[in-house]
Amino acid sequence: MTNDRPRLSRRKRAFFALALALAPLFFLEAMFRVTGVFGPEEPFSIVRDDRGVEMVQYNWNQVKPRFPPEKLGGTLRVMVFGGSTALGFPYQPRSSFGEMLAVMLEHSLPGLRVELINLGRVGMNSAEVAELLPRALEYQPDLVIVYSGHNEFIALDQGQLWVWASRTLGRVRTARAAGTVIKLGLGAAALSLQERVEPEPLAPPPASRVSEADFEEALVRYRQNLEAMAAACKEKKIPLALNTLTSNLAGWPPEDRVFPEGVPKDAQEQALEVVALVKDLCFQVRSRPGQGLTPEEVKARELLEQASIQAPGYAPLRFWSARLDLAGQVASSRLTDPPRDLLAAFNRALSEEAHTVSVHRAPPEINRIVRAVAKEQGLILAEHEWLGISLGLFDDHCHPGLQGQAEIARGIYTALLDEGFPRPPTEWSAYEFDLERFKADRKLDETFIHDIRVRMGVFLGLERDLPLHSELTRRQLKEAIATGPDDPLPALLLAAVHLHYGETAEAAAALKPWRKKQDRIQLALDRYFTRSVDLRGGALYFHLALDPGVPPLRGLLTSGIARDEKPRVRPGKPLPLSAFNARIDLN
Structure with missing residues (x-):
C-alpha cells in the first residue's frame, strides 16, 4: 500500500528543523522575561532608605547613588554624564570634578545648595549617554554636564558589525545567561590552570588596526549623539554644558607596534x-x-x-x-x-x-566636534584640552589625578560664570578652591590615597612599558610608599621596576627599610605575588621579563591584586634558583 501523503520540500524540512532547534531557546527567553532574570539592568529604580523614605537609585555604576524623586527647594540639581573620568576614576566618585565643582558653586553662591548627581560609568560612550539622558531629565535637573568622548573608538578594530551584534545580543536574555555560565566556567578553569602552571611573563597582545571608514563613522555617530543630547535638553529647557576632553598627551606615547599601511x-x-x-x-x-x-x-x-x-x-x-x-x-x-x-x-x-x-582616549577630532556642536546649538562650553601637556596632572593615559580633576572643575566653573548661570556674574562671590581642604573634608586620607596609588602603580606596570623608564609607574609607587610606610607591597613593586631597567642600586635602596622586616615581605609575597618573586636565605630573587617590550610587572603578580588580608598558599611550585635573573640581598 502506497503512502499518498505529500512529502515536504527540502526547504520546509530545514525550516521545521530550525524551528525545533530554536524552540527551547525561545522558551528560555520567554521564561527569563517573565521572571525578570538576566535582563539588562534598568538605569533607575525606586528604593527606600533606612528611614523608609522613597529614593531614586542609579544602577549603572558601582556606587549606586540615590537622590529624592522631587527636587528640594533652594537646590541646584546638577547631573554629570560620561565615562570613567566623569565618574572620578580612580578616586570615584567622591573626589570627581563634579564634587569639586559643587563645592566651588556653593561657596560662590551663598544660600544655594548644590545637589550633585554623578551618572558616570566606566566605559560609557556618547551613545549610552544619549540613551540615558532623556530618562534622567525626568528628575528635573537644573544643569546637565557631559564629559564624554574617550570611549568612542573601543572595539572599532572588530568592525561595526561586531559592535552591532554585541549590543543586540546584550538585549537577549538567553545570550546573557549563556555568557554568565561561560564566564563562570572560564574563571574556574583559569584558577585551576594557575594552580598547575608556573607563571611566565607574557608580552602584551598586538595592537589592533582600524579602518579609516570605521574611524570616520565613529566621528559621525559621536556628533549625532551630542546633537541628540542637545535636543533632549532644549525640549526640557535645561542648560547643557559640553566639555572638550583632555588626555595625557605629553606623558603617554602612542602605540609603537603598528605602522600605517605602506611603510617599508x-x-x-x-x-x-x-x-x-x-x-x-x-x-x-x-x-x-x-x-x-x-x-x-x-x-x-x-x-x-x-x-x-x-x-x-x-x-x-x-x-x-x-x-x-x-x-x-x-x-x-x-x-x-x-x-x-x-x-x-x-x-x-x-x-x-x-x-x-583602536585607541582608548579622545583624538583631537572629538574636541573639534564638541566645539562645533556647542557653537551651533548655543550650549555652554568648557575647555580642557590644554591640560594634556601639563606634566603631573594625569594618573594614566587619560584619567586626571586629583589636581587634574580640580582643573577640570575650575574650567567648568569659569564657563558657568561667563555664561551667568545660575546667577549673573555680579552675584558671584570670589572663591579660591583649596584641594587640600577638600581632601580633608571628604576623608581622602593617606590610607585611601595609598591604596589608590598601589592599584594604579600595578595597573600601569602591568599594562605596558611607559615612557621615561616607566615614569608614571614609579611616581605612583613612590607616593604609595610615602602614604603607607607600613606596607611593603609598593616597595617590592618599585624594586621590580628598577630591576627591569637594570637599576640594582635603586632597587636595593627601595627595599632597605624592610631588611629587618622580612616576615612582612614574606606575607606580601604570599598574598600578591606569583613564584616569580621569592625570599630565600635573606635574599629576594626575581624572575623578570627583561624584554623592553614587556611591561616591568608582567608575570610577577597573581590575577587581580585585591587587598585581601587573608593568608593563603601561593600557587604553583617554587622555581629553581637558576630560573631567577635578579637578586637583592636583604641581610
Missing part, C-alpha cells in the same frame, strides 16, 4: 631605533633639569624628522619629537603657559595614532 620594513626598523634613542635621551633630560638640550639631543631631533619622511603618519615619531621639545623647555625652566605649537604637535600625534589603531 627598513623604514619601520629605522623608526623604532630612533624612538628607542629618544626615549633614553628624554629620560636623561628629566634627570638633570635646568641644563637645556645637549648637541646630541638636537641631533636626535633631526633623526626624528628624517625618520618621519620615511615613515609618514607613524605617530611615535611626532610624539617623541614634541616630547623632546617639551623636555628641553622643562629642563631650561621656560615652560609657563601651554605653547600652542607643542599642543598642536601632541594632538597631531594622537590623531595619527587614532587613524592607525
Whole structure:
C-alpha cells in the first residue's frame, strides 16, 4: 500500500528543523522575561532608605547613588554624564570634578545648595549617554554636564558589525545567561590552570588596526549623539554644558607596534631605533633639569624628522619629537603657559595614532566636534584640552589625578560664570578652591590615597612599558610608599621596576627599610605575588621579563591584586634558583 501523503520540500524540512532547534531557546527567553532574570539592568529604580523614605537609585555604576524623586527647594540639581573620568576614576566618585565643582558653586553662591548627581560609568560612550539622558531629565535637573568622548573608538578594530551584534545580543536574555555560565566556567578553569602552571611573563597582545571608514563613522555617530543630547535638553529647557576632553598627551606615547599601511620594513626598523634613542635621551633630560638640550639631543631631533619622511603618519615619531621639545623647555625652566605649537604637535600625534589603531582616549577630532556642536546649538562650553601637556596632572593615559580633576572643575566653573548661570556674574562671590581642604573634608586620607596609588602603580606596570623608564609607574609607587610606610607591597613593586631597567642600586635602596622586616615581605609575597618573586636565605630573587617590550610587572603578580588580608598558599611550585635573573640581598 502506497503512502499518498505529500512529502515536504527540502526547504520546509530545514525550516521545521530550525524551528525545533530554536524552540527551547525561545522558551528560555520567554521564561527569563517573565521572571525578570538576566535582563539588562534598568538605569533607575525606586528604593527606600533606612528611614523608609522613597529614593531614586542609579544602577549603572558601582556606587549606586540615590537622590529624592522631587527636587528640594533652594537646590541646584546638577547631573554629570560620561565615562570613567566623569565618574572620578580612580578616586570615584567622591573626589570627581563634579564634587569639586559643587563645592566651588556653593561657596560662590551663598544660600544655594548644590545637589550633585554623578551618572558616570566606566566605559560609557556618547551613545549610552544619549540613551540615558532623556530618562534622567525626568528628575528635573537644573544643569546637565557631559564629559564624554574617550570611549568612542573601543572595539572599532572588530568592525561595526561586531559592535552591532554585541549590543543586540546584550538585549537577549538567553545570550546573557549563556555568557554568565561561560564566564563562570572560564574563571574556574583559569584558577585551576594557575594552580598547575608556573607563571611566565607574557608580552602584551598586538595592537589592533582600524579602518579609516570605521574611524570616520565613529566621528559621525559621536556628533549625532551630542546633537541628540542637545535636543533632549532644549525640549526640557535645561542648560547643557559640553566639555572638550583632555588626555595625557605629553606623558603617554602612542602605540609603537603598528605602522600605517605602506611603510617599508627598513623604514619601520629605522623608526623604532630612533624612538628607542629618544626615549633614553628624554629620560636623561628629566634627570638633570635646568641644563637645556645637549648637541646630541638636537641631533636626535633631526633623526626624528628624517625618520618621519620615511615613515609618514607613524605617530611615535611626532610624539617623541614634541616630547623632546617639551623636555628641553622643562629642563631650561621656560615652560609657563601651554605653547600652542607643542599642543598642536601632541594632538597631531594622537590623531595619527587614532587613524592607525583602536585607541582608548579622545583624538583631537572629538574636541573639534564638541566645539562645533556647542557653537551651533548655543550650549555652554568648557575647555580642557590644554591640560594634556601639563606634566603631573594625569594618573594614566587619560584619567586626571586629583589636581587634574580640580582643573577640570575650575574650567567648568569659569564657563558657568561667563555664561551667568545660575546667577549673573555680579552675584558671584570670589572663591579660591583649596584641594587640600577638600581632601580633608571628604576623608581622602593617606590610607585611601595609598591604596589608590598601589592599584594604579600595578595597573600601569602591568599594562605596558611607559615612557621615561616607566615614569608614571614609579611616581605612583613612590607616593604609595610615602602614604603607607607600613606596607611593603609598593616597595617590592618599585624594586621590580628598577630591576627591569637594570637599576640594582635603586632597587636595593627601595627595599632597605624592610631588611629587618622580612616576615612582612614574606606575607606580601604570599598574598600578591606569583613564584616569580621569592625570599630565600635573606635574599629576594626575581624572575623578570627583561624584554623592553614587556611591561616591568608582567608575570610577577597573581590575577587581580585585591587587598585581601587573608593568608593563603601561593600557587604553583617554587622555581629553581637558576630560573631567577635578579637578586637583592636583604641581610
